[in-house]
Amino acid sequence: MRIGLRRHFPIDERPSGWRTAAELVAWRDSYDQAGAIVGAADLGSGGWQACLSSDLPRTLITAQTVFSGPIEATPLLREAQFTPFGTGGLRLPVWAWQLVLRGAWMTGHRSQRACRDNFRERVLTVVERLCGQEVDTLVVSHAGMMAYLSAELRRRGFVGPRLRIARHATVYAYENRPEGRG
DSSP states (O other), X not given: OEEEEEEOOOOSOOOOSEEOHHHHHHHHHHHHTOOOOOOOOOOTTOOOOEEEEESSHHHHHHHHHHOOSOEEEEGGGSXXXXXXXXXXXXXXXXXXXXXXXXXXXXXXOTTTHHHHHHHHXXXXXXXXXXXXXXSOEEEEEOHHHHHHHHHHHHHTTEEOOOOSSOOBTOEXXXXXXXXXXX
């Protein structure tokens, strides 16, 4: 059985400049509703029999472009959420907010713990579901989700690349090899 992880096509919504925590949340909401810029797509080794996709527009557009069969859309494959910090009008560059959020996430800071734990539960739920299938499945999702899915698949014995930040519209294939096969 193979599982292909594919990141959505790129979009035009990139945060920049200085923002408050509330402005960052507002940008995230608009980003989640943004469509995708359809372009050339690496189809990987093909032959996908099923497709599971995040339910956000950019991933659904990508899935519909590259997969001709039925697509199951699910919120389980959405990117991690974050709880805005109660910093009022404090403005920071977007890259600084990213560092603050990443640090709070990694250290289990109480402000982000519920979001982090929910995300991890979603990753495990998706991988359990994928491991229970017997068909080659294409998963269309987001960079952060893909990094965690990749790590969990590899932890469970799948062979495939380690992902940090996946390239847009590229398939990363993972194969479950039964014991004794190389």
